[in-house]
Amino acid sequence: MDFDGGDExxxxxxxxxxxxxxxxxxxxxxVTHRMIKALGKALDVWEGDAGVSAVVVKAEGRAFSxxxxxxxxxxxxxxxxxxxAFFADEYxxxxxxxxxxxxxxxxIDGIVMGGGVGISFHGSHRVLTENAQFAMPEVGIGFFPDxxxxxxxxxxxxxxxxxxxxxxxxxxxxxxxxxGLATHTIKAEDQAGLLDxxxxxxxxxxxxxxxxxxxxxxxxRQDLEAIARHFSQASLADIVASLEQAQGDAFAANMLATIxxxxxxxLNVAWREISAGLTLSMDECMKMEFRIxxxxxxxxxxxxxxxxxxxxxxxxxxxRPASLEAVSAADIDAYFAPLGARELEL
Numbered sequence: 001m002d003f004d005g006g007d008e009x010x011x012x013x014x015x016x017x018x019x020x021x022x023x024x025x026x027x028x029x030x031v032t033h034r035m036i037k038a039l040g041k042a043l044d045v046w047e048g049d050a051g052v053s054a055v056v057v058k059a060e061g062r063a064f065s066x067x068x069x070x071x072x073x074x075x076x077x078x079x080x081x082x083x084x085a086f087f088a089d090e091y092x093x094x095x096x097x098x099x100x101x102x103x104x105x106x107x108i109d110g111i112v113m114g115g116g117v118g119i120s121f122h123g124s125h126r127v128l129t130e131n132a133q134f135a136m137p138e139v140g141i142g143f144f145p146d147x148x149x150x151x152x153x154x155x156x157x158x159x160x161x162x163x164x165x166x167x168x169x170x171x172x173x174x175x176x177x178x179x180g181l182a183t184h185t186i187k188a189e190d191q192a193g194l195l196d197x198x199x200x201x202x203x204x205x206x207x208x209x210x211x212x213x214x215x216x217x218x219x220x221r222q223d224l225e226a227i228a229r230h231f232s233q234a235s236l237a238d239i240v241a242s243l244e245q246a247q248g249d250a251f252a253a254n255m256l257a258t259i260x261x262x263x264x265x266x267l268n269v270a271w272r273e274i275s276a277g278l279t280l281s282m283d284e285c286m287k288m289e290f291r292i293x294x295x296x297x298x299x300x301x302x303x304x305x306x307x308x309x310x311x312x313x314x315x316x317x318x319x320r321p322a323s324l325e326a327v328s329a330a331d332i333d334a335y336f337a338p339l340g341a342r343e344l345e346l
Contacts, residue, residue: 003045005038014195016053016202018046025061030069031115033086039119040093047101053202054103056195057120064108064132065116070141074306082297087146088344090118091286091293094148095346098122098282103204107195108132109188118147121181122282125204128173129188130215134181137168139266141309142301142317144292150277151285156180158224159231165270166231166239167258174215184208185215223251230255236271240324263301263317264324268332276336283346288336290344295335 001011010021020039022029046052059065068090076083097104097119104123112120113135120126128134136145136153145153145165153161156179164171176182186194190211197207217224230242230252240259246252259267269292277285296302300320308317321327 001042003038003041004034006034008032009035009038011038011042013052015199016051017195017199018042018049018052018055019195019199020055020057022057022059022065025059025063027069028063028066028111029059029061029116030067031065031090031119032069032072033083033089036086036089036093036119040089040096043096043100052102054105054198054204055100055123056105056107056198056204057123058107058191058195059110061110062131063111063116064106064120065113066111067114067116069115070306071310074303074310077297077303084294084297087293088290090115090147091290091344092346094118094122095283095286098148098151100124105198105204107191108134108182109191111135113137115147117149117152121152122148125184125208126176126182127184127186127194127208128176128182128215129186129191130173131188132173132176132182133170134172134176135168135170136164137170139166139262139270140168140305142263142266142299142303142305142319143296144266144269144273144289146289146293148282148285148289150273150289151280151282152181153274154278158228160224160227162231162239162271162274163227163255165274166236166262166267167255168262169258172215172218174218177215178217184212186211187213226251226255236268236324239271263305263319264321264327265299265301265319265331266305267324268327269296269335272332272336286346287344291337291339292335294339294342 012019105125106120109129109131111133153165160179173185177185194211198204233239243252243256304317308315
């Protein structure tokens with residue numbers, strides 16, 4: 001089936017399942033504009049096709065999807081032509097997946113970050129194997145947790161979503177299951193068998209009950225209690241102060257050191273969007289994120305973060321402003337201001 005995804009994404013009908021395979025393993029299945037447009041077209045067709053009972057999304061290689069095509073975004077922005085249209089289509093697709101009327105099963109075996117999260121975690125069934133690793137590491141490159149993270153992260157209990165958004169730390173499948181990010185965990189070796197059964201029955205819910213293998217939380221109880229205590233504070237400054245006051249707690253010290261390396265602007269934006277997202281619908285979250293995105297693409301830290309991480313690998317980014325104390329409330333307000341005629345239309 002050809003929805004014009006080229007050699008980057010493949011579409012097949014397997015019995016009652018519409019199967020999507022990300023086919024850029026060398027690029028860790030980083031999401032491109034072409035992939036986004038093709039997946040959107042496939043969902044439009046399959047949602048209206050009575051012969052398709054469920055959609056299954058999987059990937060080739062060792063990553064599900066490590067994010068968006070960051071280098072392309074960097075080069076376009078540096079050339080004075082930031083890819084706003086790419087993000088608009090991506091965010092529309094994220095919202096589209098969230099309201100898709102049939103079971104949408106993401107089979108995640110390997111790394112899933114950023115843009116990869118956007119095409120998987122808004123579906124009805126998020127299935128992770130023991131090889132899965134989840135992260136939203138955007139604050140580390142001067143960006144912000146987007147692709148619907150403002151809708152996804154606030155719902156996690158114990159302030160776990162705020163912790164993930166502000167640190168960018170990776171978690172494995174047990175933490176994903178227990179936090180509610182994943183709906184199911186299975187063995188990696190069972191993926192093909194699960195897909196075959198869904199193709200026959202068209203009923204992922206009952207098949208997943210058969211294949212489900214419970215996973216234990218990886219984060220220790222005392223560390224979860226520390227996350228809940230520190231990351232539930234009433235402001236970003238209070239979170240940092242709470243971590244600073246946790247004398248002798250190695251876990252808190254580690255979290256504080258991690259946060260101190262992140263972009264101060266990104267941290268402030270992330271804290272505010274995750275807090276705001278708690279009371280917003282998915283569509284409202286995507287509109288808010290699109291406002292932030294437009295300001296990020298016109299700013300400094302995003303390009304500086306990519307330069308340090310990818311262009312001059314491993315060099316230290318020079319954030320502007322350089323400290324949390326130097327970021328004003330008015331600076332952050334500007335990221336959330338309406339765009340007028342340029343608002344995201346869903």
